[in-house]
Amino acid sequence: MPVVLLLDIDDVLVLPRGYKQGIPATLGTFLRRWGWEIPLPTEADIEWFEAAGVTSEWDSTAICLAGLLLEAAQLDDAWIVPDFEEASDRLAQRGLDGRRIRPDYRSWVRMAGEAAAPGERPSWAALRLWRRTERPQRPRSEALGALLDRLLRDTHSLSCPTTAVFQTWMVGHEAFERTYGRPAPLSVPQGLLELDEPLLDRSGAQELMNAWYEGRLAAAFYTSRPSRPPTPDPAPPLPVYSPEAEQAARQVGLEDWPAVGLGRLFWLAHSVGLPENPTKPHILHALAAFTTAIAWANGIDETRALHLAYEGFTLPHRIGPLAHWVELPWHVVLVEDSTKGIQGVFRAVRRLYELGISVRLTVFGVAPHPGPKAERLAGYADPIVSSVNDAVEEIVRLCRTSP
Incomplete structure (x- = not known):
């Protein structure tokens, strides 16, 4: 995968x-x-x-x-x-x-x-x-x-x-x-x-889901939205634990995929005693999205996946599933409209290389019209697309042609 x-x-x-x-x-x-x-x-x-x-x-x-x-x-x-x-x-x-x-x-x-x-x-x-x-x-x-x-x-x-x-x-x-x-x-x-509007077409969502069901794709949401924690027993109520990422996932028909948002990240930071903010552009956010996507598709417990991300962030060597994942040349595809989010994934890819994991990265920068956001994204993204729908065909092609 x-x-x-x-x-x-x-x-x-x-x-x-x-x-x-x-x-x-x-x-x-x-x-x-x-x-x-x-x-x-x-x-x-x-x-x-x-x-x-x-x-x-x-x-x-x-x-x-x-x-x-x-x-x-x-x-x-x-x-x-x-x-x-x-x-x-x-x-x-x-x-x-x-x-x-x-x-x-x-x-x-x-x-x-x-x-x-x-x-x-x-x-x-x-x-x-x-x-x-x-x-x-x-x-x-x-x-x-x-x-x-x-x-x-x-x-x-x-x-x-x-x-x-x-x-x-x-x-x-x-x-x-x-x-x-x-x-x-x-x-x-x-x-x-309730006013949010889906940007991903239903047909595009179905194509991505088909690739996921076929085992050709691992996927996760890499978002700064609040989200649920990975367990039913979160810390005392905080804004980060509101299921707002999950609500957006339902709107576009991708509710089966994990939402690595604030709830999961702050749960992880609390469980390991991390004092710093773990969200974009922090490397831990991108590593957590990477490990959760793969673990979710392979039936690995989500709390274990999040701790794998922390271990990848802090330890000088591979352990557990990370040691097995080195056998495959992973292709990470990021669809993002924020330079902060892209910077976090750049850092995660460099860290994975340091751990001996081969990773290729493709970044689709989303900017619907010319302006300051598009200008900033141009220095980070491979192609700039006006909509996520413009990236779906290429993502599915990569899934079909990957070994």
């Missing part, structure tokens, strides 16, 4: 209208509370966020709100206290004229994306930069620093105000309370994920 297909989800398999609308919906929730009427990020802005390497809406939303608070602090500092909820109440009471706020969403997010070190969340980079350059110059600097810390320190936790609101918008308040076992921060009858 020499062909291993790794598929990104958002903007590749589905058009994530929900996520794209979730950023302005979340920011709008706070702005309405404060009585501000200012422009919200557009889809063009969000494409710039992704081109800058900030692909997590949890990060970009928190960065945008932090930037707005820093702008407000320049105009009025009487509302600034360390507690976020109290500060929000005071800001609403101050009646600050929102027209005086000058949002620069692209610059704020690009700054964070460019400053983020490998494995560092862009929100951490924004916090580091703003605490150094902005906070010392502001009145009530300690209280302002505490607010920035609350927004940017842990965007992958429901303790982050923007993340809790964002997740409510995604799944609706009833599903939020059912999934996380806590009250939703606002009422949203229907989640925005």
